[in-house]
Amino acid sequence: MIDQRTLAYINLYGVLGTLENLCELAPEAKSILTNKKPISIGFEVKDGPSATITFKNGKCRMEQGCAKCDVKLPFSSCEKFNGLIDGTVTPIPSKGFLHIGFLLKDFTKLTDLLNKYMRPEPADLEDEDFFRISTTLMMYTISVAIAQIGNNDEIGKFSAQQMVDGEIAFSIKDGPAATVRVKNHRLLAIKKPSENPRAVMEFANIRLARDLFDGNVNAIACIGTGDIVMKGMISMLDNLNRILDRVALYLA
Amino acid sequence: MSMKINTHTKSAELFQRAAKVIPSGLYGHQGPAEGCCIPVSAYPLFSQKAQGTYFWDVDGNKYIDYMCAYGPNVLGYNDPDVDKAVMEQMKIENCVTAPSTKIIEFAELMVDTVASADWAFFAKNGGDTTTAAIMTARAATHRKKIIFVKGYYHGVAPWCQKIDYPGVIPEDVSNNLYVDWNDFEQLERIVAENEGEIAAFISTPYMHGNFVDNVLPAEGYWQKVRKLCTDKGIVLIVDDVRCGFRLDLAGSDHHYGFEADLICFCKALANGWNVSALCGKDWLKSSISGLSYTGSYWMSAVPFAAAIACINKMKEIDLPKFCLEKGTMLCDGLKAAAANNGFHLNVSGEPALFYLMLKDDDSLMLHQEWIAEVVKRGVYMTNHHNHFINASLSDEDIKHTIEVAEDAFKAVRKNHPELG
Numbered sequence: 027m028i029d030q031r032t033l034a035y036i037n038l039y040g041v042l043g044t045l046e047n048l049c050e051l052a053p054e055a056k057s058i059l060t061n062k063k064p065i066s067i068g069f070e071v072k073d074g075p076s077a078t079i080t081f082k083n084g085k086c087r088m089e090q091g092c093a094k095c096d097v098k099l100p101f102s103s104c105e106k107f108n109g110l111i112d113g114t115v116t117p118i119p120s121k122g123f124l125h126i127g128f129l130l131k132d133f134t135k136l137t138d139l140l141n142k143y144m145r146p147e148p149a150d151l152e153d154e155d156f157f158r159i160s161t162t163l164m165m166y167t168i169s170v171a172i173a174q175i176g177n178n179d180e181i182g183k184f185s186a187q188q189m190v191d192g193e194i195a196f197s198i199k200d201g202p203a204a205t206v207r208v209k210n211h212r213l214l215a216i217k218k219p220s221e222n223p224r225a226v227m228e229f230a231n232i233r234l235a236r237d238l239f240d241g242n243v244n245a246i247a248c249i250g251t252g253d254i255v256m257k258g259m260i261s262m263l264d265n266l267n268r269i270l271d272r273v274a275l276y277l278a
Numbered sequence: 279m280s281m282k283i284n285t286h287t288k289s290a291e292l293f294q295r296a297a298k299v300i301p302s303g304l305y306g307h308q309g310p311a312e313g314c315c316i317p318v319s320a321y322p323l324f325s326q327k328a329q330g331t332y333f334w335d336v337d338g339n340k341y342i343d344y345m346c347a348y349g350p351n352v353l354g355y356n357d358p359d360v361d362k363a364v365m366e367q368m369k370i371e372n373c374v375t376a377p378s379t380k381i382i383e384f385a386e387l388m389v390d391t392v393a394s395a396d397w398a399f400f401a402k403n404g405g406d407t408t409t410a411a412i413m414t415a416r417a418a419t420h421r422k423k424i425i426f427v428k429g430y431y432h433g434v435a436p437w438c439q440k441i442d443y444p445g446v447i448p449e450d451v452s453n454n455l456y457v458d459w460n461d462f463e464q465l466e467r468i469v470a471e472n473e474g475e476i477a478a479f480i481s482t483p484y485m486h487g488n489f490v491d492n493v494l495p496a497e498g499y500w501q502k503v504r505k506l507c508t509d510k511g512i513v514l515i516v517d518d519v520r521c522g523f524r525l526d527l528a529g530s531d532h533h534y535g536f537e538a539d540l541i542c543f544c545k546a547l548a549n550g551w552n553v554s555a556l557c558g559k560d561w562l563k564s565s566i567s568g569l570s571y572t573g574s575y576w577m578s579a580v581p582f583a584a585a586i587a588c589i590n591k592m593k594e595i596d597l598p599k600f601c602l603e604k605g606t607m608l609c610d611g612l613k614a615a616a617a618n619n620g621f622h623l624n625v626s627g628e629p630a631l632f633y634l635m636l637k638d639d640d641s642l643m644l645h646q647e648w649i650a651e652v653v654k655r656g657v658y659m660t661n662h663h664n665h666f667i668n669a670s671l672s673d674e675d676i677k678h679t680i681e682v683a684e685d686a687f688k689a690v691r692k693n694h695p696e697l698g
Contacts, residue, residue, distance in 0.1 A: 185442045192641070224641040246302035249311040250293050250318060257316050258641040260662060261489040268442040 028276060032178040034074040034104035036276050037111040040170035041144070042069070042088070045079060047166050047217065048140050049086040051159045058135050059084045065128050067099065068092025068121075074104040081128075097122030097129055161236045162202045168239065169196055169204035169215040171273045172266065176213035182272055185265040186211045192224030194262055198235045199228055206266065225258035227266065241274060281655045281685050284339040289323040292336060307348055307663075314661040320650035322658075328355035330670035333658070341658040342675050346666035349520055349545030353591055354670025360549045360587045367583035378579035384586055388557055391589055393528040394537040395557035399566055401576050404519030404544035405433025407556040408480070410571055411540040412437060414558070415478035415513035418565035422453040423472055425465065425479045425512075429487035432480060432517050459485040460496045462503065469510055478540075479507055480515040483530035484627065489662045491635055492627030500536040507539070513562070519544040519554070523592055524601045524630040524667065529557075533598075546592070551584035592669075598630070601667040604676060605629025608667070611680035619687035620697070621648075633664040638697070644690065651686035 049055045064082035069075070070092050078092045092098060098121035101107040109115030119126065142150070143160045144167065151157045175182035176189075189208045197203035203219035229235040230253040237243040238254075245267065248254040256263050293310070297303035304323060306312055315321035322335030331354055334340050346352065353360060371378055381400065388398035401407055412424060424437075432438040436450035455472065457465045459481075469476055483500075485493040507514040516538035518530045523546040526533035531541060539562060544554035552575070558566065609625040609632050616623035621644075622637040636645035642661070649661050657679050659665060691697060 181442045181448075184440070226643075244302055246305070246309070246311040247297045250303040250309060250323070251297065252290075252318050255317065256311075257646055258643050259489075260314055260316075260642070265442075268444075271444055272442075 029179050030104040030108060031074055032175060032182070033276055034071050034107045035174040035178050036171045037108055038069055038071065038075045038077050039088070039174060040167045040277075041111060041140075042079060042137075043077070043170055044144070044163050044167045045136060045140060046086045046088055047163055048136065048143065049081075049084065051162060052139060052143065054139055055136060056084050058132055058139070059086075062128070062132065065097070065125055066095040067097045067129065067133065068095030069099050069101070069107070071101045071104055071107040074101070074107060081132075095122070097125045157236070158201075158232060161198075161232050161239070164239050165196075165198065165202050165235065166204060166217050167277070168270070168273055169206060169217065171277060172196075172206055172269050173213035173215040175269050175272050175276065179272060179276075182269050183211075185268040186213055188265045189213075189262050190224075190259060192259060192262065193220040193222060194266055195220040195223035195226045195228070196266075197226075197228050198232050199230055201229075201232045201235070208262065223258060225260065225262040225266075226255065227263055228255045230254065245270075281682065283654050284322070284335075284337070284656060286319060286322055286335065286337050286339075288336040289321075290319070293323050314646075314663075316646040316661060317650060320654050322653075330354040330356070331668055331672075331675055339656060341653075341656050342671075342679055343658045344665040344667075344679075345658055345660055345663070346668050347550060348663070349666050350548075350550040351666070351668050352523065352546035352597065353549045353588060354668055355550070357549050357588075357591070357670075359591050360551070360584050363583045363587035364551065364580055367580045370579070372580045373575060373578045377577035378582070380579040380582040380586070381577055384582040387586055387589055388555055391527055391593070392541065392543075392557045393532040394539075394541055394559065395529075396560040397558055397563050397566075399556045399558075400582070401554045401556070401573060402552050403433070404517075404542060404554050405435055405438075406573070406576075407519070407542035407544065407554045408432040408438060408515070408517055409435045410556045410566065410569065411480070411513075411515045411517075411542055411558075412478060413569050413571060414540060414556075414562055414566040415515065417568060418513060418562055419477045419511060421475055421477035423455055423475045424453060424477055425455045425457055425468060427459045427481045427485065428456050429459065429485060429490060430481070431487070433519075459493055460499055462496075462499055462506075465503065466506060469506060469512065473510075476510065476512045478513040478515050479503065480517060482517045483521050483525070483534055486520060486627050486631060486633065486664050491624060492631075492633040492664060494628070495534055500531070500534050504536045513539045515540045515542070517542050520664070521628070521631060522546055523589075523597060525628055526598050527589075527593055546597075547588065548581050548585035549588045551581040551588075553581035553585050555585075595669055597669060600669055601630030602628075604671050604673075605632055605667045607673070608632070608671075608676045608679060611676065612683050615680050615683040615687055618684065619691055621687055621690075627664055630667050631664045632667075634659070644694070647693065648686055648690050651689045652682055655682040655686060657682045 066078050066080040068078045076092050078095045080087050097119050099117040100120045143163050146160050176186035194206040205216040205220040207214040234253050293303050310318045324336045325333045326336050327334050333343050385398040389395045439446045441451050516531050518541050521530045522543040531538040540558045606629045624635045624637050627633040
């Protein structure tokens with residue numbers, strides 16, 4: 027069962043948070059932001075997450091909280107915010123009406139582009155660059171979703187309770203890497219490789235990672251074939267996998 | 279002379295073939311994922327034959343086997359006395375409409391052997407008996423809640439899995455309560471907070487969980503637990519599936535000086551033949567009699583014949599004494615081999631079911647590298663599960679194991695110049 031509050035955390039930090047990587051990786055995103063004045067958009071969800079996304083010099087950065095932002099989008103509930111992501115709710119800014127143009131045009135173009143990469147048409151995936159960017163973005167979104175489920179979802183929290191402190195390296199060989207840092211059973215996703223992991227989960231190649239993310243192959247079988255390397259504190263990975271199982275439920 | 283390093287080409291090929299028609303290639307604890315084969319290339323995945331304390335993999339490599347099929351191999355693979363009893367029974371009957379009288383013979387032997395047993399109920403796997411025990415406790419007490427010790431494993435039925443496991447729903451585990459091992463005060467508090475609602479306390483005789491050092495019961499712990507359960511009308515269930523008979527032929531509760539109400543046996547019961555047993559006190563006989571709980575092969579005579587022969591032989595050779603002596607000799611040798619090479623190997627649990635953990639890094643990666651080097655040299659061990667002693671293990675096997683361990687430690691040190 028999906029918990030709307032957990033979904034809101036995933037939607038804000040995991041889905042919209044991937045705009046950071048989209049702007050870095052996708053050439054179309056860079057062209058949308060060319061010659062644009064710096065602008066920040068704050069999202070404030072009642073009884074849920076809040077964050078500010080800043081666009082500056084063609085780059086995008088997300089920070090927690092929205093005390094300082096040019097445009098503020100308040101949501102009265104997690105359900106309402108989730109409605110924004112699935113396209114059923116139109117947000118009304120409480121601040122920054124003068125910047126509404128960026129929100130309606132450029133920001134919408136960026137989120138549409140993100141959607142194109144995150145929910146791709148099969149034909150688009152035949153392009154090697156598109157495939158690589160799409161899978162990389164998916165990996166970052168999943169990493170953040172793991173942390174949010176471990177921190178917010180009732181069953182995910184049970185899994186996190188069984189995890190010892192330390193970093194889990196979550197990576198694709200010769201490809202993108204992320205870190206899930208565990209401290210006192212709270213999880214933090216970092217979109218960078220771990221320098222001192224206590225546990226390692228590495229996919230043999232980006233094609234395999236994609237198949238796993240799409241649910242086309244089984245992770246346990248891949249461990250047997252050596253296509254997924256797991257080592258270190260296996261109990262951390264065991265619980266990470268249980269959370270990963272719930273990621274599909276939230277990101278479906 | 280340098281040691282032979284095993285390779286596993288055929289194992290890998292066969293795994294690819296298996297993965298096409300078997301979920302996850304090999305599922306469960308004997309598969310490479312759950313079995314923590316790290317890296318998988320270091321491990322044999324399929325065997326071609328076994329004898330005594332050895333098995334040979336499909337690549338022709340020979341192993342001294344310290345996993346003993348995860349416990350069932352207690353006398354040695356293909357034990358002649360057990361196999362003779364099996365062959366004789368096979369010629370007579372096995373799975374028949376009216377069961378063989380072997381069931382009575384076996385039940386009588388169990389009651390005579392296990393100190394706390396007034397009766398015996400038979401099934402196939404350890405999990406069948408833990409489920410039977412929980413159902414019996416609930417039937418007898420008309421209560422819902424069960425107390426578990428954190429880090430437990432009592433099988434794979436939904437009631438004994440965890441809320442975050444695939445295929446388990448919250449309702450399956452909603453009556454489960456958890457306490458820390460050896461913490462009697464916590465147990466007492468949870469019982470008080472759930473006065474009149476606890477059907478059973480289920481635990482292994484000592485904490486032999488995976489991924490952690492194993493912990494023996496604190497002085498007086500079991501005696502206090504026994505009294506609390508008696509005072510509060512809680513059924514005390516001992517899951518002796520893993521330890522049973524290797525510590526004490528009268529049951530591990532007897533070994534630690536108390537009596538369980540219900541005690542579950544499986545692994546060492548029949549030297550690899552498929553049978554498990556739940557034994558219990560007289561006051562629970564009526565409750566288990568009323569259960570609707572059975573299986574197609576639960577009264578097959580051949581495994582009963584195997585179990586009778588196995589128990590008689592375990593008595594004849596004093597198996598617990600043998601396991602203690604050989605386990606201690608082996609563990610002392612492994613610790614010394616580690617120390618000789620500047621490593622700290624911690625050995626925990628009972629020597630008959632020793633658990634190993636290298637303490638030189640907290641990620642366990644060094645430990646996994648060492649175990650992989652041991653396996654590659656023909657001694658089968660696992661990373662994060664306790665091991666098992668069997669009656670076919672010789673002093674020569676132990677000596678060779680320690681030599682392999684030394685060589686493996688040297689290889690790890692060579693691969694890690696940063697360790698100094």
